[in-house]
Amino acid sequence: MKRLLPLTLSVLLASCNNGSGEIEGLKSFTHEGGDHQEGRVAYTQRPPAGGAHNPSWQNCGVYDQPIYDEYAVHSLEHGAVWITYQRNLPAEQIAALKQLVDGRASTLLSPHDSQGAPVVITAWNKQLEVQEAADTRLKQFLQKYEQGVEAPERGASCSGAYNGTA
Structure with missing residues (x-):
């Protein structure tokens, strides 16, 4: 006998x-x-979602200061996801973003001075702007694009290179 989902669950x-x-x-x-x-x-x-970049990549991790776009783009090429936020984002939202990336090996988190939205999440050739850290699309994006198939060098290292800030 075929079971049907309740209408509310289907919707x-x-x-x-x-x-x-x-x-x-x-x-x-x-x-x-x-x-x-x-x-x-x-x-x-802004921030960039691909293109020319520094020969060294940015070490994945959490940064409290902006990082150079050119190094971060190289990390994107390796399959990393970069979450950036405006410096005036409330501390509790920054803490939520830190929790979102906690334990993930291929993510960058940093403030970015020239973006238009409060939070931007970027992978190679993909980007999403959101108004707050609680937006569930951030987790969807992270799950879909961290080490995603569009990254030209996915699986390459996200450590052992540059770890400075701008």
């Missing part, structure tokens, strides 16, 4: 799935990997 599941599996508000870009260059890079997205 809830459909609304969570959005029909396509895509995360609402997700932006996609097209950047090729492997473009290493020294010095500063002028990026179109």
